[in-house]
Amino acid sequence: MAPTALVLGGTGFMGGHLCAAFRAAGHRVVCVSRGRSRTRPGDDGLVHLHHELGAPTQDVAALLADVAPQVIVNAAGVVWQAEEARMWSLNARFAERLAHATAALATPARLVQLGSSHEYGPSEPGTSTAEDAVCAPVSVYGRTKLAATEAVLDTVRERGLAAVVLRVANATGPGVPANSLLGTVAHRLAAPAPAHDGGERAELRLAPLRAQRDFVDVRDVAAAAVLAATAPAGEVTGRVINIARGEAVPVRRLVERLIALADRPVRLTEHRPPPEPGRAGPGQDARVLRADLEWQQLDISRARRLLGWQPAVDLDTSLTDLLAAVRLPEQERTRT
Structure with a gap:
């Protein structure tokens, strides 16, 4: 048995x-x-x-x-x-x-x-x-x-x-939470582009991406x-x-790679969000990897x-599959 x-x-x-x-x-x-x-x-x-x-x-x-x-x-x-x-x-x-x-x-x-x-x-x-x-x-x-x-x-x-x-x-990989850093980015990239954007690139605002982490x-x-x-x-x-x-990777590099894989015209900007009271997760903002763990x-x-x-799974494959998993329900919603 x-x-x-x-x-x-x-x-x-x-x-x-x-x-x-x-x-x-x-x-x-x-x-x-x-x-x-x-x-x-x-x-x-x-x-x-x-x-x-x-x-x-x-x-x-x-x-x-x-x-x-x-x-x-x-x-x-x-x-x-x-x-x-x-x-x-x-x-x-x-x-x-x-x-x-x-x-x-x-x-x-x-x-x-x-x-x-x-x-x-x-x-x-x-x-x-x-x-x-x-x-x-x-x-x-x-x-x-x-x-x-x-x-x-x-x-x-x-x-x-x-x-x-x-x-x-x-x-990381397929199914990563939508309120994690990479999940947030993937969902933003998978969302339909505005119908009238004047030809300008959409802005993707994130907290400072200084950290280097092991993924x-x-x-x-x-x-x-x-x-x-x-x-x-x-x-x-x-x-x-x-x-x-077993390797530290710059978080900004992963975000930029997700943007490239999504093939979306996005302008990446960084800013420090105000603290959110009463929360105790790995960062004050769900899109932040804590600055006090920079390496x-x-x-x-x-x-x-x-x-x-x-x-066995390289990071490029992981990011590609992450994005594909996010895009599938987005595509299903647009068909209904």
Whole structure:
């Protein structure tokens, strides 16, 4: 019988690709989401369940007992422009409850926790950050993800949980959230051009694009999760593993490449938006990659050594597929 993989946050950006990757690897996939699925249960070959992430540990335990998975992947949580209390609840405290519930299962299961490169905080330009670096996150998002990582690793040490944390760089590719930087740009470029623009190029206004970041395609992240779920337990249990391309890329270059791929006459301008009160995402503005993380490049040698993984999707392909995924619903809307 095929092993069962339970994917929490399965209808989100990463979750959808995780479900597809585990299904392609021969798993029976149970997709768990907070809200109603965008697809009808069963029409994509998955089993769909709904679960409230704020539920107590016993409810999480009941979900796991009902599904009886061999693999649990936690891609649930919130990123962009969420309130601080909500981020602590869904990113950190849920991960702790999930780790405890997984450790208590009668039949052991492996937990793959998706962490974030925002857990590290600032790094020196020109350097690569390895997993043993001291973490000093500067955003609430980074702090909540680090708390989740620590909760999982504490449960490994104290309760014998079989778990691995994948610390993921900035993910891109088809399905990237519309309120992320690259998602914002792609949606602007995919929108129909004004009927009467006087021949002038449309303006694309963004926050200053000074950062150089490590980007990785979401499908490479999904492939890494499958490898982490199936690697020998002794190799990966209790480990943090960076998942990235291992190269810092100027963010402005990626935006300019998206514009070129879209073949749209756009004038790119940069400005500093006013702060938005009450928000605690990776940036005050959804289109901003935080200026206090102007350089980040991850060392991915551990992923190569322990998982036999390396990025397979180049950034040009990732951006092309991102744009195509955004354009498809735009084209469908114009036909109706």
